[in-house]
Amino acid sequence: MKKKIIIIICLIIGVGAIYMGWNVFKKIQHRIAFDKKLDENTPMPAFTFKTLDSLAYTKDDLKPGTPVMVFYYNPTCDHCQEYAANIQQQLDLFRDTQILMVSPEPADMISEFVTYFGFDTLKNVSVIRDEKDEFFGIFGAAYYPTIFAYNKDHRLKGHYRVSAGLDAIRNAMNRP
């Protein structure tokens, strides 16, 4: 009798393990495909975010034939502020590029941040808000800060976190 009960329990656990195993297998496949978003030469993904005036901003709003730096940040993050200050000091490096500044934070915080660093007056800087917090799912990484460097064909040439130098990022954007 005890053996029968144990066999039934084992069967239940076995069925549960097979279900979980199958689920794990499918999730791993999905993860591997997701991680490919960060491979070099991956085309920029399609996205729809909002400007601070609540207008839609998509990939089509970017100028073709111009390299793009996507700067994902949090206005309260120290490293993001340092990075923004570095970019402001080396704006000449990015004169012929587009800078897309993306944050999921409230519009007033974003506005204060970009005004403080003077990005609101620059023609090649677009300030947009990820109001639905979709950045991670679209781009594949969302640390504070994360920088994605796209070349003139809008293909990914590198993604960087806090320790990356701006020269390296600009050089990556120049690569064919």
Added chain:
Amino acid sequence: MNLVFGQFKFLYQVDKRIYFALLCGINALALYLKQESVLTDEVYFRTLGEQIAFEQLEKALAMRKSNDWMFYSAIPLQLLFKVFLVTICLNIGTLFANYKIGFGRLFKIALWAEGLFVVIELLRMIWFAYFSTVESLFDVRYNYPLSVISFFDAETMASWLRYPLVTLNFFELLFMALIALALHWEVEKPFKTTLLISGASYGIGLLVWLVFILFISLNYVVFL
């Protein structure tokens, strides 16, 4: 095997409750070293500073310090839980092998063998505290001696792979061998047979556990 570990038979004969208390004490010492000397605030800032705002991290660390007692009080429960799961695996294995051995004796076997992991954890924390420099949480979490993960760079690999590769280590094999040895002492069957039973029952149990952890982490945890 008997020659090497037969010397530890005296530990096997110690009362279960005293041995359990001893393991809890060693675990508490390892945890103390980990909290006070290994995982300092600097380590957390270095690891998480890019993902979490400074003020939030400070608050989280202050909360962690004030709730330290929860980690210490969880030690006996964690130990009991793990030993209980191992005992269930052994119970199933010995039942299919038609060994006449009660749950209590199997619990004692699992508890005795668990001493291996408790001692290893203490040695790890002593190593990190006094003989190694810890730069980030990764250094501690994914640096396990004689494990498969030692052959790879944990920081660059897929996050879901880390826990399974840490779990697959030489000490798991040694653990199975210790269980087999204790089972051999209890039921007086050949060591090779008890090794087969402990390997099959604990091995399958460990595999099911790994699948369960992967299921939870891939479905419910965004950042591992």
